[in-house]
Amino acid sequence: DTEVTQTPKHLVMGMTNKKSLKCEQHMGHRAMYWYKQKAKKPPELMFVYSYEKLSINESVPSRFSPECPNSSLLNLHLHALQPEDSALYLCASRPGLAGSNEQFFGPGTRLTVL
Amino acid sequence: AQSVTQLDSQVPVFEEAPVELRCNYSSSVSVYLFWYVQYPNQGLQLLLKYLSGSTLVESINGFEAEFNKSQTSFHLRKPSVHISDTAEYFCAVSGSGGSNYKLTFGKGTLLTVNP
Numbered sequence: 001d002t003e004v005t006q007t008p009k010h011l012v013m014g015m016t017n018k019k020s021l022k023c024e025q026h027m028g029h030r031a032m033y034w035y036k037q038k039a040k041k042p043p044e045l046m047f048v049y050s051y052e053k054l055s056i057n058e059s060v061p062s063r064f065s066p067e068c069p070n071s072s073l074l075n076l077h078l079h080a081l082q083p084e085d086s087a088l089y090l091c092a093s094r095p096g097l098a099g100s101n102e103q104f105f106g107p108g109t110r111l112t113v114l
Numbered sequence: 115a116q117s118v119t120q121l122d123s124q125v126p127v128f129e130e131a132p133v134e135l136r137c138n139y140s141s142s143v144s145v146y147l148f149w150y151v152q153y154p155n156q157g158l159q160l161l162l163k164y165l166s167g168s169t170l171v172e173s174i175n176g177f178e179a180e181f182n183k184s185q186t187s188f189h190l191r192k193p194s195v196h197i198s199d200t201a202e203y204f205c206a207v208s209g210s211g212g213s214n215y216k217l218t219f220g221k222g223t224l225l226t227v228n229p
Contacts, residue, residue: 040202042204042222043204097214097215102146106157107156107157
């Protein structure tokens with residue numbers, strides 16, 4: 001299996017809702033990433049997990065809360081989001097934090113905050 | 115730290131014409147270089163990569179890119195494009211040593227192939 005999967009594909013939520021995004025890979029990769037991508041822009045790094053531990057937080061607001069329950073799964077918990085948080089959220093993985101930095105991306109979750 | 119410049123935000127071409135998408139990078143250390151493609155409403159797919167060795171790298175669908183260290187460039191080329199190549203193309207760079215967790219992306223080039 002050489003895929004990164006993400007669910008849901010689309011999500012619409014209100015500013016008071018709590019929701020979660022899910023990312024899964026079965027390639028044995030030990031580093032996983034969350035990115036945010038606004039329309040017509042490159043992806044912006046949010047979080048990096050290495051061996052299920054949070055390695056990097058790129059000064060992301062606390063209304064975004066990542067979680068890595070095991071080596072195959074990465075969640076992003078959302079709470080009290082703002083309309084400007086509407087974007088495509090991409091998950092990526094790579095074998096580890098050493099080496100070529102080739103990252104494998106999922107298809108993304110299109111988030112709309114009303 | 116690294117940076118990437120994609121000089122063209124949009125490149126319109128006709129089907130079967132050749133195309134070049136330009137990418138220049140800046141880095142104080144040795145680098146790995148990547149081209150990713152993003153089709154509408156999809157995630158990013160790796161198109162090709164330069165890690166070491168031969169400076170000319172090729173993809174399975176006819177794209178190629180050449181690493182030019184002296185000009186700090188990694189331009190993407192295809193001799194004959196198809197309608198299906200219409201997509202956003204991102205050039206990305208990463209340091210080649212140590213804990214190189216970060217991919218630095220260019221702003222992207224929208225390739226539009228017209229019939």
